[in-house]
Amino acid sequence: TCFITSIYGQLSPVCDEIRPTTSSQSSTFEDLGAEMALDDNPRTMSHTGKQLNPYWSASFNSESVGDVLIYNVQHDCCFGELDGAQVTLTTASGTEEFCGKVKTIPLSRNSAQVYKINCGGRQGHTIKITAQGDTILHLLEVKIM
Numbered sequence: 001t002c003f004i005t006s007i008y009g010q011l012s013p014v015c016d017e018i019r020p021t022t023s024s025q026s027s028t029f030e031d032l033g034a035e036m037a038l039d040d041n042p043r044t045m046s047h048t049g050k051q052l053n054p055y056w057s058a059s060f061n062s063e064s065v066g067d068v069l070i071y072n073v074q075h076d077c078c079f080g081e082l083d084g085a086q087v088t089l090t091t092a093s094g095t096e097e098f099c100g101k102v103k104t105i106p107l108s109r110n111s112a113q114v115y116k117i118n119c120g121g122r123q124g125h126t127i128k129i130t131a132q133g134d135t136i137l138h139l140l141e142v143k144i145m
Contacts, residue, residue, distance in 0.1 A: 020058035
């Protein structure tokens with residue numbers, strides 16, 4: 001089953017979405033917790049404090065994971081923090097397997113972008129997005145399929 005979702009006017013198909021049971025992040029800025037990236041509301045976001053290699057993660061029942069879609073918008077405060085972010089999948093044995101890196105494209109202020117990272121249909125139970133360096137991590141929405 002597929003449906004079309006729109007984030008700031010950009011349309012994306014979402015098929016067979018995996019709904020996480022829990023989410024967390026390395027720290028929380030104000031009240032912008034990890035669950036905000038899973039609430040299907042493009043006007044909210046998760047947001048960590050500034051730190052070394054901040055991360056966001058979501059756990060679910062063991063599933064075959066195809067793609068991870070990361071929805072974000074370029075703001076003056078947070079430009080480029082996703083560039084080079086690593087997406088990993090934790091398997092049943094507890095190993096973190098690399099799915100891919102986010103490669104951002106510089107856009108104008110308040111431009112929305114969707115990043116698609118392919119995990120190749122591997123079995124796992126936790127997706128983790130880790131920004132690189134001393135930075136923050138903010139995510140509008142994350143969809144796991």
